[in-house]
Amino acid sequence: MATMTYLEAISDALREEMRADERVFVMGEDVGAFGGAFKVTDGFVEEFGEARVIDTPLAEAAIVGAAVGAAVVGMRPVCEMQFADFVACGFDQLINVAGKTHYRFGLAVPLVVRLPSGGGFSGGPFHSQSPEAWFMHAPGLKVVAPSTPADAKGLLTAAIRDPNPVVFLEHKHLYRRVKGEVPAGAYETPMTARIAREGSDLTVIAYGAMVHAALEATADLDGASVEVLDLRSLVPLDEQAILASVAKTSKVVIVDEANETCAAGAQVAALIAERAFEQLDGPIRRVATPDVPIPFSPPLEQATIPSVERIRDACRDLLDY
Amino acid sequence: MEALSPRQAEARPERAAADEPAHLTRADRVELLRAMLLMRAIEARALTLYRQGRVPGSFYDGFGQEAVSVGAAFALGPRDRLCPLHRDLGAHLVRGVETTRILAQYMGRASGVTGGRDGNVHFGDPSVGVMGMVSMLPDMMCVATGMAMAFKLRGEARVALTWFGDGATSRGDFHEAMNWAGVQRLPVVFVLENNQFAYSTPLEKQFAVDPVERARVYGFPGVTVDGNDAEAVFQAVRVARERALAGEGPTLVEAVTMRMHGHAAHDDMRYVPPQLLAEWAARDPIERQERRVAALGVDVEALRAEVDAEVEAAAAEALAAPLPDPADATRGVFAEGAPQPLGDGRAPWSGFAPAEAPA
Ligand SMILES: Cc1ncc(C[n+]2csc(CCOP(=O)(O)OP(=O)(O)O)c2C)c(N)n1
Ligand SMILES: [Mg+2]
Numbered sequence: 149m150a151t152m153t154y155l156e157a158i159s160d161a162l163r164e165e166m167r168a169d170e171r172v173f174v175m176g177e178d179v180g181a182f183g184g185a186f187k188v189t190d191g192f193v194e195e196f197g198e199a200r201v202i203d204t205p206l207a208e209a210a211i212v213g214a215a216v217g218a219a220v221v222g223m224r225p226v227c228e229m230q231f232a233d234f235v236a237c238g239f240d241q242l243i244n245v246a247g248k249t250h251y252r253f254g255l256a257v258p259l260v261v262r263l264p265s266g267g268g269f270s271g272g273p274f275h276s277q278s279p280e281a282w283f284m285h286a287p288g289l290k291v292v293a294p295s296t297p298a299d300a301k302g303l304l305t306a307a308i309r310d311p312n313p314v315v316f317l318e319h320k321h322l323y324r325r326v327k328g329e330v331p332a333g334a335y336e337t338p339m340t341a342r343i344a345r346e347g348s349d350l351t352v353i354a355y356g357a358m359v360h361a362a363l364e365a366t367a368d369l370d371g372a373s374v375e376v377l378d379l380r381s382l383v384p385l386d387e388q389a390i391l392a393s394v395a396k397t398s399k400v401v402i403v404d405e406a407n408e409t410c411a412a413g414a415q416v417a418a419l420i421a422e423r424a425f426e427q428l429d430g431p432i433r434r435v436a437t438p439d440v441p442i443p444f445s446p447p448l449e450q451a452t453i454p455s456v457e458r459i460r461d462a463c464r465d466l467l468d469y
Numbered sequence: 470m471e472a473l474s475p476r477q478a479e480a481r482p483e484r485a486a487a488d489e490p491a492h493l494t495r496a497d498r499v500e501l502l503r504a505m506l507l508m509r510a511i512e513a514r515a516l517t518l519y520r521q522g523r524v525p526g527s528f529y530d531g532f533g534q535e536a537v538s539v540g541a542a543f544a545l546g547p548r549d550r551l552c553p554l555h556r557d558l559g560a561h562l563v564r565g566v567e568t569t570r571i572l573a574q575y576m577g578r579a580s581g582v583t584g585g586r587d588g589n590v591h592f593g594d595p596s597v598g599v600m601g602m603v604s605m606l607p608d609m610m611c612v613a614t615g616m617a618m619a620f621k622l623r624g625e626a627r628v629a630l631t632w633f634g635d636g637a638t639s640r641g642d643f644h645e646a647m648n649w650a651g652v653q654r655l656p657v658v659f660v661l662e663n664n665q666f667a668y669s670t671p672l673e674k675q676f677a678v679d680p681v682e683r684a685r686v687y688g689f690p691g692v693t694v695d696g697n698d699a700e701a702v703f704q705a706v707r708v709a710r711e712r713a714l715a716g717e718g719p720t721l722v723e724a725v726t727m728r729m730h731g732h733a734a735h736d737d738m739r740y741v742p743p744q745l746l747a748e749w750a751a752r753d754p755i756e757r758q759e760r761r762v763a764a765l766g767v768d769v770e771a772l773r774a775e776v777d778a779e780v781e782a783a784a785a786e787a788l789a790a791p792l793p794d795p796a797d798a799t800r801g802v803f804a805e806g807a808p809q810p811l812g813d814g815r816a817p818w819s820g821f822a823p824a825e826a827p828a
Contacts (some may be wrong), residue, residue, distance in 0.1 A: 157742035159666060173622065199622050200622070201616075204727070205645070205648055205649050205652055206646065206650065207645040207649060209608075209611055209641060209642050209645050210611045210614060210646055210648075210649045212611075213608060213609075213610075213611020213612050213615060213645075213646070214611055214612070214615030214618055214649065215616050216612050216615060216618070217600075217611070217612040217613060217614060217615025217616035217618070217619065217629065218594075218615040218616065218618055218619040218622075219615075219808075220600055220612075220810055220811050221549075221550060221616050221619045221620070221810050221811055222617070222619070222810035223619045223622070224616075226684065240605050240608065240678060241608060241611060241642075243610075243786035244603045244605050244608065245603050245608050245609075245612060246601065246605070246818075247606075249600075249601070249800060250802070250803065250804045251586055251802050252583050252591070252592070253582060253583050253586070253587070253589045253592060253593055253595060254595065254599070254801065255593070255595040255809075255811065256808030256809065257599075257805075257808075258808045287802050288802050288803065308497070310805050311803075311804035311805065311806065311807065311808040312804050328474050331745065354740050356561070402635050457768075
């Protein structure tokens with residue numbers, strides 16, 4: 149075990165997989181000598197050479213499309229979008245080429261697209277998005293979003309080894325803020341939910357950075373015993389874990405950093421309404437970013453992305469119901 | 470054949486064919502004809518099936534453009550990889566996809582290449598090294614670029630090839646793929662199938678400068694060939710492939726041809742001047758190859774009859790094939806187990822040394 153930041157854990161997973169499997173390579177804008185906009189691939193060119201740490205042109209469609217081409221001839225590409233927001237420019241290749249190929253003619257497309265996502269630091273409308281729901285809606289793509297360093301490493305390893313296209317959401321605000329124990333050597337974290345804290349009065353369901361907000365909001369909530377469920381994977385979605393937690397607590401708050409409409413949390417809410425209605429002891433509550441672009445100026449941004457206070461208020465409300 | 474400048478090639482469209490007949494044996498030239506005849510016979514049969522209501526959805530064909538897919542695919546080795554488009558049935562045939570599976574594909578049968586999951590020519594048989602197209606044009610240019618990047622990364626002597634239309638050159642993926650392939654000098658061959666129209670849109674509404682001229686600004690040659698001459702297309706792609714294998718990077722081959730049918734079966738193409746169609750009809754690629762092959766003493770009528778019989782038998786088999794099981798609709802979205810990459814395909818050209826033949 150070593151203590152690592154979330155960012156170091158991501159680098160560690162990449163490095164371990166590249167050492168162990170020569171089919172694995174990384175590509176993206178400025179990922180080579182510069183080490184990537186956030187330095188995830190810092191030092192990689194020195195260790196693996198330019199052939200496996202590829203500085204690409206500024207061309208997101210071609211990054212994803214080329215990854216598909218490399219994958220179907222036997223490689224395991226890991227692409228970096230400089231910011232998750234720019235995946236919109238490679239959207240078509242991901243949805244229509246990567247996602248549909250196995251269904252159409254049985255050809256596996258093993259690739260990973262890493263998306264530095266999320267807001268909280270004045271990134272503004274084009275450097276703060278949480279676009280995971282776009283991909284949940286596209287058949288054939290897996291979508292994972294770790295919240296801890298240990299899971300970041302294990303889920304990235306699992307994503308690289310998965311025979312499908314995997315969208316890997318790495319939250320920028322966690323990169324250097326979150327530290328934790330990370331096992332040495334390669335390991336896979338399953339694409340299932342994790343109980344971040346056990347509890348019996350209320351469940352808060354979240355993923356990514358919102359897990360930390362949920363834990364903070366409910367650490368001391370007038371003595372209530374609050375369970376926090378970290379989804380970790382959005383596709384596949386761990387329905388059993390969600391339903392089991394709701395059965396235990398009967399009250400649920402779902403937190404999304406993404407825009408509210410059709411967010412991952414909306415799918416979770418629908419699942420609970422459909423399959424756990426009888427077990428509920430109050431309405432399903434959602435806390436999400438309203439349907440606005442993420443604004444730049446701190447007071448505006450803070451008014452949109454769910455805060456610890458908003459989550460706490462929603463939990464108190466529901467506990468009192 | 471050195472790379473022709475677009476202007477030279479336009480002035481002498483026959484030149485490439487006459488250039489190096491030494492690369493094609495008598496058997497090769499017959500094989501080129503056979504593949505084109507097969508493509509046309511399959512598509513003619515499919516159109517009949519479409520009109521009889523046996524082909525759901527719509528139907529696209531490459532009538533009049535057979536030389537482009539057949540000629541280009543014929544220049545590829547077994548370990549090369551291809552991304553054909555909706556008018557490139559000939560590429561699938563050259564690689565060895567069976568006629569009956571193609572007709573079953575059109576009819577949405579379980580035995581079709583995609584088992585009914587996709588229609589038309591939207592298929593690829595991974596086992597013969599063919600990646601199926603998506604409708605979004607020209608996405609496969611980026612995919613072929615990635616294949617070539619992997620070949621280069623691994624130091625393998627292989628190329629990737631994809632076709633795309635004149636209309637598709639207007640989209641960003643054309644630029645992204647051309648630029649990337651040029652920057653990294655990748656072993657990829659881009660075949661622009663200039664058939665004068667993109668649905669109803671003529672060339673003059675598509676671009677101000679012929680795309681073949683753009684190749685140079687991306688850092689590699691663009692050559693124009695007569696797309697109605699299978700041997701000329703073959704020669705241009707053969708040279709482009711050799712360039713790629715020598716580490717000299719991509720080539721854009723513009724094959725000038727004509728879409729002789731509507732965009733799809735529903736389209737009466739009233740927007741095409743009859744005179745234009747008549748001119749191109751006189752340059753039919755199959756008739757041209759038939760004349761060549763007949764001059765070699767081959768019984769062309771017998772070859773036609775053989776191909777027609779093959780298609781009839783295949784159609785009967787496809788018509789008898791079952792439709793897919795509705796329970797299958799939700800299966801196979803995700804892959805499980807170790808991924809199986811694209812396999813090697815048939816490469817009938819006599820010019821491949823035995824070392825390049827499939828193991
Ligand atoms: C990105 C995109 N937009 C629109 C379409 C609809 N569409 C299908 S084929 C076609 C025309 C394509 O023309 P061209 O690229 O010249 O190919 P051709 O059909 O002539 O071979 C259009 C507009 C499409 N397939 N892809
Ligand atoms: Mg066209």
